[in-house]
Amino acid sequence: MESGIALQLGQTLLAVLAAPLLMGWVNACRAWLSNRRAPSLLMPYRQLRRLFHKDVVLANQASPLFRLAPYAIFACMVLAAGIVPTLMNDLPFSPAADAIALVGLFAMARMFQALAAMDVGTAFGTLGARREMLVAFLAEPALLMVFFTASLIARSTALPTIVDVFAHQQFAIYPSLAFAAVAFWMVSTAENARIPVDNPTTHLELTMIHEAMILEYSGRHLALIEWAVALKLFTYSALGIALFLPWGIAPVGHWPGLPLAVVMLALKLALGGFVLALLETLNAKMRLFRVPEFLGTAFLLAVLGMLVHFLLET
Amino acid sequence: MAPTAPALSLQLTWGCLLAWLALGALQLFTGLRQLYAASALVALFLGGISLTTLDGPPQTMILPLGLPGLPFHLRLDALSALFLTVQGLAAFGVSVYAMGYFRSLDSATARTTGLWYNLFLTGMALVVLADDAYVFMVAWEMMALASYFLVTTDHAVDEIRRAGFLYLLMAHVGAVALLLAFGVIQGGQGAYTFDVMRAATPTPSWAAVAFLLAVFGFGAKAGLVPVHVWLPEAHPAAPSPVSALMSGVMLKTAIYGLLRITLDLLPAQPAWWGTLLILLGLVSALYGVIFAAVQSDIKRLLAWSSIENIGIIVTGLGLALIFRAEDKAALAALALTAALYHVLNHALMKGLLFVGTGSVLHATGTRLMGGLGGLMRAMPWTATLMLIGVFAIAGLPPLNGFASEWLLLQAFLFTPGLTQPYLNMIIPVAAAAVALAAALAAYVMVKLYGVTFLGQPRSPELQRAHEAGWPERFGMLWLAAGCIVLGLAPSAALTLIAPASRFLLGASLPVGAGLFLTPIDPERASYAPGILLAVIVIVLLLAAFGVRLLYHGRVRRAAAWDCGYPEQDARMQDTAEGFGQPIRHVFESFMKVEREVPDPFDRRPRYRGATLDRLWLLLYAPLARVVAWLSEQAARVQQGRIQWYLFYSFATLTFLLFFVSR
Numbered sequence: 001m002e003s004g005i006a007l008q009l010g011q012t013l014l015a016v017l018a019a020p021l022l023m024g025w026v027n028a029c030r031a032w033l034s035n036r037r038a039p040s041l042l043m044p045y046r047q048l049r050r051l052f053h054k055d056v057v058l059a060n061q062a063s064p065l066f067r068l069a070p071y072a073i074f075a076c077m078v079l080a081a082g083i084v085p086t087l088m089n090d091l092p093f094s095p096a097a098d099a100i101a102l103v104g105l106f107a108m109a110r111m112f113q114a115l116a117a118m119d120v121g122t123a124f125g126t127l128g129a130r131r132e133m134l135v136a137f138l139a140e141p142a143l144l145m146v147f148f149t150a151s152l153i154a155r156s157t158a159l160p161t162i163v164d165v166f167a168h169q170q171f172a173i174y175p176s177l178a179f180a181a182v183a184f185w186m187v188s189t190a191e192n193a194r195i196p197v198d199n200p201t202t203h204l205e206l207t208m209i210h211e212a213m214i215l216e217y218s219g220r221h222l223a224l225i226e227w228a229v230a231l232k233l234f235t236y237s238a239l240g241i242a243l244f245l246p247w248g249i250a251p252v253g254h255w256p257g258l259p260l261a262v263v264m265l266a267l268k269l270a271l272g273g274f275v276l277a278l279l280e281t282l283n284a285k286m287r288l289f290r291v292p293e294f295l296g297t298a299f300l301l302a303v304l305g306m307l308v309h310f311l312l313e314t
Numbered sequence: 315m316a317p318t319a320p321a322l323s324l325q326l327t328w329g330c331l332l333a334w335l336a337l338g339a340l341q342l343f344t345g346l347r348q349l350y351a352a353s354a355l356v357a358l359f360l361g362g363i364s365l366t367t368l369d370g371p372p373q374t375m376i377l378p379l380g381l382p383g384l385p386f387h388l389r390l391d392a393l394s395a396l397f398l399t400v401q402g403l404a405a406f407g408v409s410v411y412a413m414g415y416f417r418s419l420d421s422a423t424a425r426t427t428g429l430w431y432n433l434f435l436t437g438m439a440l441v442v443l444a445d446d447a448y449v450f451m452v453a454w455e456m457m458a459l460a461s462y463f464l465v466t467t468d469h470a471v472d473e474i475r476r477a478g479f480l481y482l483l484m485a486h487v488g489a490v491a492l493l494l495a496f497g498v499i500q501g502g503q504g505a506y507t508f509d510v511m512r513a514a515t516p517t518p519s520w521a522a523v524a525f526l527l528a529v530f531g532f533g534a535k536a537g538l539v540p541v542h543v544w545l546p547e548a549h550p551a552a553p554s555p556v557s558a559l560m561s562g563v564m565l566k567t568a569i570y571g572l573l574r575i576t577l578d579l580l581p582a583q584p585a586w587w588g589t590l591l592i593l594l595g596l597v598s599a600l601y602g603v604i605f606a607a608v609q610s611d612i613k614r615l616l617a618w619s620s621i622e623n624i625g626i627i628v629t630g631l632g633l634a635l636i637f638r639a640e641d642k643a644a645l646a647a648l649a650l651t652a653a654l655y656h657v658l659n660h661a662l663m664k665g666l667l668f669v670g671t672g673s674v675l676h677a678t679g680t681r682l683m684g685g686l687g688g689l690m691r692a693m694p695w696t697a698t699l700m701l702i703g704v705f706a707i708a709g710l711p712p713l714n715g716f717a718s719e720w721l722l723l724q725a726f727l728f729t730p731g732l733t734q735p736y737l738n739m740i741i742p743v744a745a746a747a748v749a750l751a752a753a754l755a756a757y758v759m760v761k762l763y764g765v766t767f768l769g770q771p772r773s774p775e776l777q778r779a780h781e782a783g784w785p786e787r788f789g790m791l792w793l794a795a796g797c798i799v800l801g802l803a804p805s806a807a808l809t810l811i812a813p814a815s816r817f818l819l820g821a822s823l824p825v826g827a828g829l830f831l832t833p834i835d836p837e838r839a840s841y842a843p844g845i846l847l848a849v850i851v852i853v854l855l856l857a858a859f860g861v862r863l864l865y866h867g868r869v870r871r872a873a874a875w876d877c878g879y880p881e882q883d884a885r886m887q888d889t890a891e892g893f894g895q896p897i898r899h900v901f902e903s904f905m906k907v908e909r910e911v912p913d914p915f916d917r918r919p920r921y922r923g924a925t926l927d928r929l930w931l932l933l934y935a936p937l938a939r940v941v942a943w944l945s946e947q948a949a950r951v952q953q954g955r956i957q958w959y960l961f962y963s964f965a966t967l968t969f970l971l972f973f974v975s976r
Contacts (some may be wrong), residue, residue: 052865059326059874061770063690078845095836095843097711100720104711105846107756111710114760118888120874121688121769126888129764133757140756141749144723148745157839194493205877215875219868220861222486289392292900299746306742 005091006251008091009279015081018233020044020227022269029277044230051223059120059216062162069116070217070224076109077231082161083236087261089167099147099155102239106191109228110136117213124205128212131288134211135197135293138192138256140294142183145302149180150243152309159242167246173242176313179305181244190291193229195280197291200229207285239273242263319374323363323392327398327443328375330360334436336948341428351785354409354431360439361402364395368813374445380452387507389445392813393578394840396444396654399810402479402662404562405435411669411789412555414782416677434460434559440565447496450571454492458485461564464556465548476546484544486845488534491572495527499579511579519616521580525587528575536568537621538596538628540929550681554672558612561620562665566657569627576635577818582904585734589961591632591745599625599751601929604760604949605906607897608925610890612671612681615762616664619707622751623660627653629748630722634819636737637725643821645728648833651823652721654811655955659697659706659714659800666793667702670696673790674766675780678775683890684760688771692779696769699790706797708759711753712843714801717831720753720841724833754897761893770884780952803833891923904928 008143024041031038040046056069063202083097097105114129151157154165190197193210202208241289242249248264250257286294333356343351367373372391379386390398395926412431419427437457444450466478498520499511516524530541537545550558566948576583602621609615618653637646673696674689675681690697706713726745734739771777782790800807805825812822826832832840861867876882898907906926951962 009471015871019794052861055868057870057871057872060689060871061691061874063768065690065768071854072850074857075850078853079849093845093849095830095840096842096849098725098839098841100839101711101716101841101846104709104716104720105710107753108705111705111708111756111760115764115768117593118760118764118770120689121884121887122874122876123886123888124838126764126769126893130888133760137750137753137757137897140753141746144744144749148723148742156725157727158837161837166662176352199699220865223863224857240616274784289899292896303746303956305743306745307739309778310738310742 004092006210007252008093008212011091012078015086015180015234015238016078016227016231019230020048021082022095022237023230023236025270026233026273026277029274031279031282033277044226048223048227051218051226052220054219056219056221060230061118062122062216064281066116066119066216066273067168067221069112070121070221070228072112073109074224074228074231075227076105078110078195080105080109081231081235081238082090083277084235085159085163085242085249085310086238086265087258088250088252088254093159094158095206098285099151099159099218100144101160102159103144103147106143107136107140107230109232113213113225117216120216122216124212124215128209128215129207132213135190135295136290137290142295142299142302143187143191143304145189146180146243149176149302149305149309152306153177163242163246163249164251166243167249174309174313176305176309177244179301179308183298183302183305184240184243186294186301188240189276189279190295190298192233192236194259194276196283196286197294199285202285209288235267237269238265242273321368321390322374323367324373324375324443326363327390327439328388328402329361330356330363331436331439331443334432334439338429338432338436340431342425345419345421345424345428347413347419347424347428349428350409350413350416350431353411353435354406357402357405357409357435359402361702363397364390364398365810366403367959368399368810370393371777380448381609384448384506385973386449387445387952388443389508390443392817393573394442394704395534396810396939397657398439399565400566400658400661401435401438401442404665404793405559405778406867407662407789407792407796408555408558408562408665409789411558411672411791412784413822414785414789415555415672418676423504424468427464430460430463431556434556434564436558436852438563438567442570444510447493447500447508447511448569450496451489451493451662454489454835457564457567458482458489461552461556461560465552467553468551474551477544477551481544481548484534484541488531488541491527491531492535495524495531495575498524498527499575508574508579508640515581518582518584521582522584522587525576528572529590532568532572532575535592536565536624536628538594538624539597539601540619540933542602542621543596543927543930543934544618545621546609546614546795546927549620550611550613551666554613554668554675557616558665558668558672561617561668562661565624565710566661569624569631569653569657569850570629572628573818576631577638583635583638585636585737588632588635588637588639589737591628592740593632595625595627595629596747596751597625597630598622598745599629600747600754600825601625601904603751603754603758604897604901605822605925605927607754608891608894608905609762610683610894612674612683612762612766612969613668615758616667616671619755619758620660620664622755623656623664623707624814626719626722626748626751627656628654630656630725630782632724633722633809636732636734638819640732640734642677644823644834645725645821647815647821647823648721648728650815650819651808651811652718652725654814655804655807656715656718657720658807658810659718661796662793662796662800663703663706663715666790666797667700667707668784669790669793670700670703673786674779677756677779678784683765685772685774686766686883687769687962688767689779690767692777693767696782698788699787699794700767701763702794702797704759704763706801708756710840712801712847714797714807715844717801717804717807717841719748721833722748722830724839724883728834757897761890765888765890765893769887771785772884772887783974792828798823803829803846804843805829820958836909901917906931908970 028038377386440453606618633649817823
């Protein structure tokens with residue numbers, strides 16, 4: 001049990017520490033693909049350090065909610081990263097929250113972010129909050145439906161059980177999972193504010209969503225939010241791996257499996273990051289009112305996945 | 315389950331009802347608002363008694379009241395005890411709040427309001443205690459009439475009188491349906507006690523007729539689409555504590571009635587009943603939340619949100635009926651528990667949101683979000699407590715709204731293996747609709763909270779808005795604490811619900827260990843809100859102190875970044891209409907939108923946008939026209955001349971003589 005808790009802490013800490021690296025890797029890939037010289041892989045860490053050193057400049061009318069939000073968002077994301085199995089499965093923390101609770105955690109972080117964006121009362125903040133909620137109201141149920149499809153196959157919403165079923169049982173082709181995988185990819189681009197839904201590097205007011213919400217943040221607050229963004233990308237990637245490529249995650253207490261799990265995770269994340277960068281380079285950002293169509297498609301695909309499961313696989 | 319002779323709890327409960335009546339009479343003569351504290355204590359006592367009787371055997375009592383040969387039958391069983399608990403807990407908080415809130419009424423209004431308020435509480439409690447159709451209908455009418463008079467407290471306003479009329483009309487159309495439903499169930503035996511009805515065995519088709527009548531009648535009270543139209547009119551018209559009671563408690567009596575008739579009085583429930591309820595529930599949930607997103611009046615928004623939540627509850631009931639028809643008692647218990655849990659949660663969180671809105675209304679004089687903003691600074695208590703309510707109703711862990719929605723979604727995941735093939739098509743879509751409604755609820759709540767409490771004040775007077783008084787704060791605190799406790803200790807809620815579930819279905823959900831919510835078995839799913847909260851708080855504190863320790867905690871204050879446009883003011887923030895615009899854009903086909911866009915050169919621009927319920931135009935307006943036409947035709951008979959009336963009498967007599975002589 002104690003080793004389980006230590007492992008849980010270790011796995012969470014690893015996610016927290018490695019998340020900026022994944023961000024750096026995606027940025028580097030994007031630079032390579034567009035024929036630019038890539039920044040160092042450690043660039044995100046340097047940015048975090050720089051931001052932590054800076055003073056916080058608070059708007060005069062900012063309320064306590066505004067100051068609480070970055071910490072709350074960061075805490076939600078750390079917790080989410082702790083729940084998703086990355087290296088070892090069935091760690092002691094996983095019974096506390098299942099896939100649905102994970103969606104709830106993401107929703108909580110989002111709500112804090114949107115409320116904080118409205119707190120100062122500038123035009124951009126509210127605009128960003130409104131757009132974020134527009135993206136979320138379709139992305140969240142779509143994500144839930146993806147989890148539902150997986151849960152129906154695994155007969156459980158507990159992530160360890162899902163991973164266990166997908167990784168260790170007889171390999172079978174589930175058509176419903178194919179729908180779910182496509183939907184999951186679409187949702188994760190939206191939720192992580194990536195192209196084609198949002199552009200993480202833009203500050204053009206007509207198009208920005210996530211950046212508009214954090215315009216008023218500075219110093220350590222901004223650092224925590226940026227870190228949470230990196231963690232979210234890491235968590236989503238880990239989720240995608242856990243749901244669709246779960247091979248290599250070691251069962252709890254299975255020490256010999258650990259080195260292999262670390263290597264597999266690094267490889268899968270590197271591959272996923274590269275594909276993300278590739279798709280971002282090939283696509284353009286879409287108009288805001290095309291986003292509901294895009295996410296509506298994701299939602300329908302996920303529901304179709306569930307229907308397919310009900311009709312063909314039971 | 316033979317009724318037992320000593321019925322102390324029931325006698326005490328009856329005593330509570332009498333106490334409320336006495337308090338109502340006292341209010342009528344004195345109009346003292348301190349008496350609301352006494353009403354609150356009675357409510358607390360009532361809640362306490364029903365808590366102790368949850369698990370006990372049913373208690374019955376016959377009162378020598380009513381018509382000769384038709385006495386009042388009362389009964390306190392697990393189901394009524396659960397709903398009485400809900401009423402007691404919510405009514406306590408709301409009544410304490412009311413003590414502070416009603417301070418600005420003039421003395422005549424204060425007296426009558428006090429009377430109706432207590433009568434309303436009595437009526438709602440009597441509805442769930444009734445053990446025959448006669449008491450039930452009397453209590454039902456008492457509740458409807460008292461709430462009608464409360465809705466029209468401000469009867470000088472035209473709009474409020476109209477809202478009240480619509481409410482009264484819908485309440486009575488619904489009541490007629492209920493009367494017919496009871497008539498059908500007792501099947502001509504001439505006795506209207508529920509015991510007789512339980513023993514009756516109506517044919518499946520008559521049972522279906524009774525069920526449909528009950529769904530219509532109770533649906534009209536609960537606000538199921540398409541008989542929801544009174545709700546967004548009446549809730550905003552009423553004073554805020556009354557809106558809180560109506561939305562939090564009164565709507566639940568309709569859920570109670572539906573449960574009582576469907577699962578207790580009628581012998582068998584075919585699967586299509588469940589399907590019908592699921593469809594009605596989902597339509598209500600989605601319709602309600604979409605319209606909530608485009609409202610700019612806070613109370614109207616909350617009223618639409620109530621329609622959504624009732625939809626979610628009814629969906630849970632429908633799922634329970636389907637599982638019951640399939641003889642899966644444990645799963646039926648899961649779905650029913652989810653629905654009843656949501657009943658409990660919604661009573662507290664919607665009560666909290668309505669009374670919080672009341673404080674805003676009191677402090678600022680408006681409930682239109684367009685005139686509010688930045689209230690977090692002037693009203694920190696109200697704002698903080700409302701934040702809890704908003705998080706709870708948006709379905710965020712670890713608060714209570716999430717727990718019940720989590721259970722409902724779990725129930726959906728157990729549906730494979732149902733024998734009816736058409737259900738396999740409906741269930742995934744239904745689960746998706748519930749998820750969509752829950753996500754939209756978060757949108758609505760961000761809009762409500764962000765526009766009202768955050769940002770810059772949209773008018774300078776708002777900076778001087780006064781904070782709610784102490785009774786109000788205590789009332790809100792009580793309801794908010796309820797939201798937190800029910801969220802963190804789901805096993806407490808399950809303990810409350812289990813007896814009612816056993817009573818209705820013969821099965822209940824295992825309560826499980828303190829922190830964990832594990833519906834069927836931990837391999838399938840588990841959820842521990844307490845642990846989630848603990849970890850979030852620990853990480854939050856670690857991050858806050860860690861950053862200060864490793865780096866620094868310096869803060870500079872400065873003006874907000876204006877993006878280089880120097881003249882920014884509070885009007886440039888997003889308005890309520892603006893925040894709802896994307897939803898209106900996406901779901902425009904459901905609504906009829908009316909807009910008045912100002913001229914760009916207008917010095918004092920006024921924008922008006924109204925979103926009308928298309929169902930009103932499609933369903934009610936033609937119906938009203940038909941009724942008006944029919945009454946016009948009937949009016950032709952009324953010539954107003956004596957010779958015509960004599961002729962009618964003569965014709966009638968001849969007609970009757972013709973029959974008699976045959």
